[in-house]
Amino acid sequence: xxxxxxxxxxxxxxxxxxxxxxxxxxxxxxxxxxxxxxxxxxxxxxxxxxxxxxxxxxxxxxxxxxxxxxxxxxxxxxxxxxxxxxxxxxxxxxxxxxxxxxxxxxxxxxxxxxxxxxxxxxxxxxxxxxxxxxxxxxxxxxxxxxxxxxxxxxxxxxxxxxxxxx
Amino acid sequence: xxxxxxxxxxxxxxxxxxxxxxxxxxxxxxxxxxxxxxxxxxxxxxxxxxxxxxxxxxxxxxxxxxxxxxxxxxxxxxxxxxxxxxxxxxxxxxxxxxxxxxxxxxxxxxxxxxxxxxxxxxxxxxxxxxxxxxxxxxxxxxxxxxxxxxxxxxxxxxxxxxxxxxxxxxxxxxxxxxxxxxxxxxxxxxxxxxxxxxxxxxxxxxxxxxxxxxxxxxxxxxxxxxxxxxxxxxxxxxxxxxxxxxxxxxxxxxxxxxxxxxxxxxxxxxxxxxxxxxxxxxxxxxxxxxxxxxxxxxxxxxxxxxxxxxxxxxxxxxxxxxxxxxxxxxxxxxxxxxxxxxxxxxxxxxxxxxxxxxxxxxxxxxxxxxxxxxxxxxxxxxxxxxxxxxxxxxxxxxxxxxxxxxxxxxxxxxxxxxxxxxxxxxxxxxxxxxxxxxxxxxxxxxxxxxxxxxxxxxxxxxxxxxxxxxxxxxxxxxxxxxxxxxxxxxxxxxxxxxxxxxxxxxxxxxxxxxxxxxxxxxxxxxxxxxxxxxxxxxxxxxxxxxxxxxxxxxxxxxxxxxxxxxxxxxxxxxxxxxxxxxxxxxxxxxxxxxxxxxxxxxxxxxxxxxxxxxxxxxxxxxxxxxxxxxxxxxxxxxxxxxxxxxxxxxxxxxxxxxxxxxxxxxxxxxxxxxxxxxxxxxxxxxxxxxxxxxxxxxxxxxxxxxxxxxx
Numbered sequence: 014x015x016x017x018x019x020x021x022x023x024x025x026x027x028x029x030x031x032x033x034x035x036x037x038x039x040x041x042x043x044x045x046x047x048x049x050x051x052x053x054x055x056x057x058x059x060x061x062x063x064x065x066x067x068x069x070x071x072x073x074x075x076x077x078x079x080x081x082x083x084x085x086x087x088x089x090x091x092x093x094x095x096x097x098x099x100x101x102x103x104x105x106x107x108x109x110x111x112x113x114x115x116x117x118x119x120x121x122x123x124x125x126x127x128x129x130x131x132x133x134x135x136x137x138x139x140x141x142x143x144x145x146x147x148x149x150x151x152x153x154x155x156x157x158x159x160x161x162x163x164x165x166x167x168x169x170x171x172x173x174x175x176x177x178x179x
Numbered sequence: 180x181x182x183x184x185x186x187x188x189x190x191x192x193x194x195x196x197x198x199x200x201x202x203x204x205x206x207x208x209x210x211x212x213x214x215x216x217x218x219x220x221x222x223x224x225x226x227x228x229x230x231x232x233x234x235x236x237x238x239x240x241x242x243x244x245x246x247x248x249x250x251x252x253x254x255x256x257x258x259x260x261x262x263x264x265x266x267x268x269x270x271x272x273x274x275x276x277x278x279x280x281x282x283x284x285x286x287x288x289x290x291x292x293x294x295x296x297x298x299x300x301x302x303x304x305x306x307x308x309x310x311x312x313x314x315x316x317x318x319x320x321x322x323x324x325x326x327x328x329x330x331x332x333x334x335x336x337x338x339x340x341x342x343x344x345x346x347x348x349x350x351x352x353x354x355x356x357x358x359x360x361x362x363x364x365x366x367x368x369x370x371x372x373x374x375x376x377x378x379x380x381x382x383x384x385x386x387x388x389x390x391x392x393x394x395x396x397x398x399x400x401x402x403x404x405x406x407x408x409x410x411x412x413x414x415x416x417x418x419x420x421x422x423x424x425x426x427x428x429x430x431x432x433x434x435x436x437x438x439x440x441x442x443x444x445x446x447x448x449x450x451x452x453x454x455x456x457x458x459x460x461x462x463x464x465x466x467x468x469x470x471x472x473x474x475x476x477x478x479x480x481x482x483x484x485x486x487x488x489x490x491x492x493x494x495x496x497x498x499x500x501x502x503x504x505x506x507x508x509x510x511x512x513x514x515x516x517x518x519x520x521x522x523x524x525x526x527x528x529x530x531x532x533x534x535x536x537x538x539x540x541x542x543x544x545x546x547x548x549x550x551x552x553x554x555x556x557x558x559x560x561x562x563x564x565x566x567x568x569x570x571x572x573x574x575x576x577x578x579x580x581x582x583x584x585x586x587x588x589x590x591x592x593x594x595x596x597x598x599x600x601x602x603x604x605x606x607x608x609x610x611x612x613x614x615x616x617x618x619x620x621x622x623x624x625x626x627x628x629x630x631x632x633x634x635x636x637x638x639x640x641x642x643x644x645x646x647x648x649x650x651x652x653x654x655x656x657x658x659x660x661x662x663x664x665x666x667x668x669x670x671x672x673x674x675x676x677x678x679x680x681x682x683x684x685x686x687x688x689x690x691x692x693x694x695x696x697x698x699x700x701x702x703x704x705x706x707x708x709x710x711x712x713x714x715x716x717x718x719x720x721x722x723x724x725x726x727x728x729x730x731x732x733x734x735x736x737x738x739x740x741x742x743x744x745x746x747x748x749x750x751x752x753x754x755x756x757x758x759x760x761x762x763x764x765x766x767x768x769x770x771x772x773x774x775x776x777x778x779x780x781x782x783x784x785x786x787x788x789x790x791x792x793x794x795x796x797x798x799x800x801x802x803x804x805x806x807x808x809x810x811x812x813x814x815x816x817x818x819x820x821x822x823x824x825x826x827x828x829x830x831x832x833x834x835x836x837x838x839x840x841x842x843x844x845x846x847x848x849x850x851x852x853x854x855x856x857x858x859x860x861x862x863x864x865x866x867x868x869x870x871x872x873x874x875x876x877x878x879x880x881x882x883x884x885x886x887x888x889x890x
Contacts, residue, residue, distance in 0.1 A: 051326045051327045051328055052327060052328060053327045053328060053330065054328065054347075069276065069286070070286040070327070071286045074286075074344065077343075077344070077346055081843070081845060082845050082847075085804070085812075085814040085845070086803070086812075086814070091814075093740075095813075097803075097804065097812045097813055097814045100802075100803070100811060100812040100813065101803045101812060131798075136800070137797075137798065137799060137800040138800045138803035139803075140799075140803075140847045140849070141847060141849065141850075142847045144847065144848040144849070144850070145838060145847040145848050149287050168275075168277065
């Protein structure tokens with residue numbers, strides 16, 4: 014008799030506990046932040062316009078700066094139609110040219126945009142943009158470059174520690 | 180009761196008490212356990228663990244507190260606990276995309292989280308401490324987080340003036356103006372609407388059959404193969420006339436009513452019979468007409484459909500309507516006087532009044548009436564006959580009922596005001612304030628706006644709003660602009676932070692005012708923030724260009740930028756008007772600190788010029804963007820004639836800081852020394868050529884955006 018009652022009581026308790034705990038678990042598993050928040054902008058893959066590259070905030074700002082200042086020489090078409098690339102020697106790399114640009118560090122890219130080609134022993138045809146664009150804008154352009162790079166850009170160094178909130 | 184039973188009962192009672200005590204203790208224990216396992220606390224602990232796995236642990240945990248963190252700004256109505264979980268938001272070392280959410284740093288923006296909180300921009304529930312409640316719509320909370328692709332809407336709530344960082348918002352506001360949404364709705368921070376044509380005399384211009392066709396399908400027309408094309412052609416530009424859901428008899432009635440609108444007889448103009456007689460027999464009349472059509476640069480504002488390689492595209496500008504089939508639309512009696520003086524038929528038109536010779540007028544009008552046609556355009560309309568009184572009466576009623584008068588003036592009657600709902604606070608509405616009808620969709624503001632824009636009857640079967648056709652980018656842009664309409668700021672602290680939109684206008688005075696209105700300079704050029712963006716901003720033209728050059732250019736415009744296909748039209752401007760315009764532009768629109776006469780060219784020596792040439796060609800390699808003598812890049816203007824065109828004061832000021840003269844120019848600011856500035860100026864002033872007539876060679880055919888403003 015006693016045992017029976019105790020059993021019942023314990024069962025009730027455990028059911029209550031399970032219910033209470035499962036309640037908070039359910040709430041935790043709903044939000045996928047990428048889905049809830051999404052991308053700030055997209056850019057068609059330059060080699061395959063059916064594929065869209067999702068851009069984060071900084072990359073989207075970089076896209077804006079790129080299409081105002083850089084597109085003229087670092088793309089095959091410009092908002093005014095033909096590209097100026099063919100008028101420039103040596104021919105400047107396309108912005109998505111991963112084979113050429115993936116190997117350059119962020120610091121190097123920041124420097125060449127800020128100081129221009131001649132300051133780094135490269136072509137003087139690349140003018141310095143350090144007095145026209147802010148350091149943040151230049152960083153944003155580099156982030157955009159990395160986002161659209163083909164082949165895809167891999168960040169140097171070992172990958173960060175695996176992390177989960179679970 | 181026997182004692183034995185009593186003992187049994189008390190034993191049972193004791194047991195019950197004992198068990199219930201255990202139950203109570205256990206149940207009570209759930210609460211602290213639950214609290215320990217609260218979602219936000221798990222994120223707190225996870226952050227500590229994450230920080231410990233990094234080399235900069237100390238810095239990351241410097242002001243760590245194991246409790247709820249909140250940004251409380253009572254003046255702005257902000258109580259945001261987002262930083263409880265988003266703990267690395269101000270840590271610059273956590274900016275990288277490999278840092279897991281929610282610990283990643285916020286990208287650098289001008290507003291600091293401690294001063295602004297989060298929900299002012301991102302929406303969502305600030306005080307919530309659970310992930311779902313903070314981010315999503317639930318029964319208790321109505322404001323979901325704003326998806327990132329509409330985030331510029333939040334900028335627009337306070338920044339009523341456009342920002343360069345928010346191109347999508349600017350595009351959305353531009354569409355609200357362009358599509359004349361203010362014809363029916365009240366909106367704030369949007370430019371004055373562009374009106375639809377005044378229809379008072381439309382009966383002279385088009386036939387009843389054409390009106391019928393237009394009302395039936397102003398946007399999509401099925402071609403012979405059953406392909407649906409927009410506005411006659413595949414076109415990314417949104418045509419301004421939307422589609423109304425009209426029954427056939429309603430279209431008949433409206434077309435009848437409009438076809439009898441002949442309020443003001445059109446000015447008739449008879450082309451000199453000698454010219455007609457001389458030209459009408461010539462076999463190359465139409466091809467000569469086309470040549471003049473192109474030379475006068477009609478395509479700077481109007482586009483034509485061109486088929487190349489099986490692909491039909493509209494080529495040309497979008498300031499005026501596309502003209503591919505206009506010969507099958509308008510009557511010749513209307514076209515000739517219209518070309519001579521458009522402002523007589525439509526006072527608010529932006530079409531300039533060209534100076535025509537009878538010969539040109541005949542050639543071009545014949546070309547338009549005979550070549551820009553489509554014989555199939557009206558085949559499936561049939562003959563509608565003369566309008567009956569009954570139809571006209573019904574049409575008149577429908578014209579008001581359907582809201583036509585919101586965009587189109589008729590017989591001097593002002594436009595209808597406030598036909599549709601006030602949208603100035605739409606962006607701040609909660610889901611419960613919206614009517615979703617039976618539409619199956621997520622009940623939130625963004626879904627509502629997008630559904631309403633795409634198909635107005637989907638959320639409200641009785642909607643009077645017509646149907647627009649959008650591409651995804653424009654749909655999102657308009658949604659963003661509408662979400663930015665959040666009404667007056669909720670608190671006075673925020674009210675003080677609003678950046679107002681500047682009202683711009685430019686009213687020249689004196690003789691130039693008439694020239695300005697006749698040639699509609701503002702349709703393409705900008706003056707002190709007012710006017711179009713297609714062509715160069717002329718606010719400082721008097722500091723930039725030499726007076727003689729301006730007069731010559733107006734009489735015979737040349738392409739300064741080699742890649743442009745949309746160019747200044749050939750107005751056939753008389754000498755007198757060119758002189759008036761040149762005088763006004765060179766005297767009245769200057770940059771105060773760039774006095775065109777402040778630099779004396781006599782100080783420039785040949786040695787300076789040759790040093791300048793060296794700098795141009797070798798040290799700075801300006802030829803990557805500028806053309807001189809046929810070689811060089813075509814990003815910047817051609818400098819062949821710089822010595823006749825630019826003032827030396829302007830060149831010096833420009834070389835020192837281009838952005839000070841034109842904020843959005845792409846020419847970078849350099850570190851030139853004073854000596855280099857003078858040398859380059861001396862060199863550029865030596866570049867002079869005689870003005871030659873322009874050739875109609877076109878380089879490329881895409882839309883050209885003058886000055887390369889990134890759009």
